[in-house]
Amino acid sequence: MASLPNDLSAFWMPFTDNRSFKSEPRLLARAKDMHYWTPDGRKVLDGTAGLWCVNAGHCRQPIVDAISRTAAELDFGPTFSLAHPLAFEFASKLARVTPEGLDHIFYANSGSEAVDTALKIALAYQRSIGQGTRTRLIGRSRAYHGVNFGGVSVGGIVTNRRVYPSLPGTDYLPHTFNHGEQAFSKGQPAWGGHLADALEDLVALHGADSIAAVIVEPLAGSTGVLPPPVGYLEKLRQITTKHGILLIFDEVITGFGRMGTPFASQFLGVTPDIMTMAKGLTNAAVPMGAVAASGMVHDAIVNNAAPGIELFHGYTYSGHPLAAAAGIATLGLYQDEGIFDNAAALSGYWQDAMHSLRDAPHVHDIRDMGIIAGIELTPSPKGAGLRAKEVFHRCFDLGVLIRVTGDIIALSPPLILQREHIDEIVDRLREALEVTA
Ligand SMILES: Cc1ncc(COP(=O)(O)O)c(C=O)c1O
Numbered sequence: 001m002a003s004l005p006n007d008l009s010a011f012w013m014p015f016t017d018n019r020s021f022k023s024e025p026r027l028l029a030r031a032k033d034m035h036y037w038t039p040d041g042r043k044v045l046d047g048t049a050g051l052w053c054v055n056a057g058h059c060r061q062p063i064v065d066a067i068s069r070t071a072a073e074l075d076f077g078p079t080f081s082l083a084h085p086l087a088f089e090f091a092s093k094l095a096r097v098t099p100e101g102l103d104h105i106f107y108a109n110s111g112s113e114a115v116d117t118a119l120k121i122a123l124a125y126q127r128s129i130g131q132g133t134r135t136r137l138i139g140r141s142r143a144y145h146g147v148n149f150g151g152v153s154v155g156g157i158v159t160n161r162r163v164y165p166s167l168p169g170t171d172y173l174p175h176t177f178n179h180g181e182q183a184f185s186k187g188q189p190a191w192g193g194h195l196a197d198a199l200e201d202l203v204a205l206h207g208a209d210s211i212a213a214v215i216v217e218p219l220a221g222s223t224g225v226l227p228p229p230v231g232y233l234e235k236l237r238q239i240t241t242k243h244g245i246l247l248i249f250d251e252v253i254t255g256f257g258r259m260g261t262p263f264a265s266q267f268l269g270v271t272p273d274i275m276t277m278a279k280g281l282t283n284a285a286v287p288m289g290a291v292a293a294s295g296m297v298h299d300a301i302v303n304n305a306a307p308g309i310e311l312f313h314g315y316t317y318s319g320h321p322l323a324a325a326a327g328i329a330t331l332g333l334y335q336d337e338g339i340f341d342n343a344a345a346l347s348g349y350w351q352d353a354m355h356s357l358r359d360a361p362h363v364h365d366i367r368d369m370g371i372i373a374g375i376e377l378t379p380s381p382k383g384a385g386l387r388a389k390e391v392f393h394r395c396f397d398l399g400v401l402i403r404v405t406g407d408i409i410a411l412s413p414p415l416i417l418q419r420e421h422i423d424e425i426v427d428r429l430r431e432a433l434e435v436t437a
Contacts, residue, residue, distance in 0.1 A: 004039050026396055031058035034414055034421055036401060044396065047425050048403045049414045052221065052253040053279030056333045057416040063285050066329035070321050079107070079319040087319030090327045094281075094290065097262040097331065099271045104298035106291045106311075107318040111252035111278035112146025114289030115215070118274045119150040120313050122213035122246045125297045128304040131244065134212040135169055138202060138245075142175035144222035145215060145250055154215050157223060171206065173198050173214070177226045183365045184358060185227070186351055192229030196236045208243035213274070215248040218264035222253075224408035225367045225374025233270040240273075246297070247272040252289070256280025257334060257415045259370035260344025267370065273297055283330040288323035343371045343415040346422070353422045354411070360430050361437035362387060364407075371417070375409040375429070387436060394432035400425055 008022045029039040034057060036044045049055055056063070070086070077084035087107065095103035106121065108114045119137055126134040139145065139154030146155075153166035156175065174195055182189035199214065218233060220226040240247040249272040251263050257280065259267035265275065274297060278289035302310045317323070334340060347370055354373040355366050365376040380387040388404040395402045402425075403410045409429070413421060 026393075033057040033059075034417060043399060045400045045413075045421060045424055045428075047395075047401050047411050047413050049280075049412050050284055051279070051403070052258075052412045053284035055256045055258070055280040055415045056283045056330060056337070056339055057414040060283065060329075060333055062333055063283055063326050063329040066325040067285060067322050070325035074321045077321055078316070080314060083319070084321055084324075086321050086324035086328065090319075090324040090331075093328060093331050095292070097334075098275065098292040099263055099265040101271065101294050102275055102292035104293045104295065106293065106313075107315075107320075107323075108278075108289035108291065109287050109315055109317050109320070109323075110146070110289045111250075111276065112148045112151050112289075113315065114252065114276035114278050114291050115145040115154075115250060116148045116150035117289075117313060118248050118250075118276050118291045119154070119213065119215065121274060121291060121293055121297060121301070121311070122248060124301050124311055124313075125246060126212045128300045131209070131212075133209050134244075136206055136211045137167065137170050138173060138199070138211060138214040139170060140173040140175055140216050140220075142177065142220055142223040142226065143215075143217060143250075144220070145217075146252070169210070171202055173202070173216070175220065175223075175226065176229050176232060177224075179365060182229075182367075184355065185367065186355060187369055188227050189229045193231030193235060195229065196232050196239065199236060199239045203239070203243050203245075208245065211243070211245050213246040213248050214240055215250055217250045217252075218254050218268060218270075219369050219372065221372065221410065221412075222405060224376065224405060225369075225372055225410055227367055227369040228268065233268055237270050237272075246274060248274045248276070250276045252276055252278045253372075253412070254370075256330075257340035257343045258372055258412065260340055260347055262340060264370075281330070282323050282326040283333070285330070286320070286323040286326040288320070288327060337416070339415045342417075346417065346419070347371060349419055350422055353426045357426060357430060357433070360433045362433060371412065371415055373411040375411070377407045377409070377433075379407045390436050391429070391432045394435055395428055398428045398432060400428040402429065 028036045030037045091105040108117050141156035143156040145151035153170045176192045181191035254264035255277040261267040273294050275292045282288045351368050354368050362377045364378045367374040377387050385406045388407045392404045
């Protein structure tokens with residue numbers, strides 16, 4: 001049994017109410033497949049794949065073996081003007097699952113770095129084709145694109161932006177959520193496709209020749225699970241192409257089988273010019289992010305450059321051997337075990353199970369797509385977020401890990417789940433909601 005740390009003060013926890021956590025800590029000590037165990041040995045079903053990232057389940061042996069083998073063989077190898085075979089092997093394998101045409105891979109170490117890399121690539125592309133006036137980046141309200149300055153600038157979470165200055169020239173599409181029109185929609189809401197027309201308004205306002213790229217999450221995850229309305233992404237694709245604006249999909253959470261396809265792009269039938277990924281890329285066993293760029297984008301930057309380095313960007317750990325090895329093993333598991341197909345096969349059962357909670361106390365809305373669900377609660381009169389926080393604690397104590405942001409519960413379990421896991425999540429959640437009521 002793992003021992004509890006006796007000093008909680010030194011670790012300044014990220015995105016955490018440190019005072020509240022440290023007065024009532026909940027810790028995870030080990031994990032396997034669909035479960036975590038607490039230091040005192042209690043089993044907790046992982047309803048969130050960690051943080052939307054352990055898609056193949058926890059501590060999978062082929063990944064563990066690949067990491068330990070590589071750590072003993074090549075602990076580190078630079079990828080600046082030198083490289084190692086694993087970085088190439090992983091990129092080639094990855095390019096076989098990315099959406100058609102997005103087959104040039106640039107490595108980062110997290111989703112946030114992947115986002116900033118994608119934005120820089122978009123700016124470099126425009127410059128490389130003689131469109132250097134295009135420096136404006138368009139994001140969307142209620143978007144989350146990580147925590148680096150580029151991602152925060154195009155993101156739309158007020159609390160993330162209030163303290164930090166944004167890049168100049170950013171502007172925003174409206175978000176796509178409307179409770180009155182969309183409540184309890186199953187999958188993509190029918191209402192809201194027209195909201196993509198707001199991009200035409202931004203083009204009219206700023207001029208297309210000032211806009212480099214538009215970035216959106218195909219499904220906004222961190223701000224409460226907002227599936228794209230029918231026709232919305234198609235329209236964004238059409239407007240961006242018409243005006244020479246690059247379309248970036250941030251697939252950091254929608255990637256690697258969440259929709260039953262490798263990426264949401266393939267599930268929804270819309271292909272961006274640039275795509276970000278992280279999390280399920282290595283099954284979260286080693287931190288890694290990546291950007292997939294189209295041939296058009298890559299070739300313009302590389303072929304139009306003067307002799308020398310074409311893109312002034314990169315991280316010491318871009319393509320780190322341990323991450324590349326974990327990534328190769330992860331892709332192997334996804335394929336060998338048909339993990340994406342399992343997600344696709346269970347998505348109908350998942351959807352019905354989630355929507356069965358409609359009559360549970362305080363449920364204000366339920367949204368879903370693939371193996372993702374968002375359950376929005378009516379806020380407690382005592383304060384926003386308090387009710388969901390209580391449900392989170394109760395669920396944890398009942399043996400199911402959920403995630404809450406504000407009054408929205410987000411669910412995204414590992415994709416090796418079976419029907420019994422879905423039933424357990426629903427039963428415990430109902431129990432927690434009833435007790436909270
Ligand atoms: C869509 C999206 N982009 C970027 C990120 C940031 O990823 P990371 O926390 O690995 O930096 C996240 C994290 O949840 C995300 O959901």
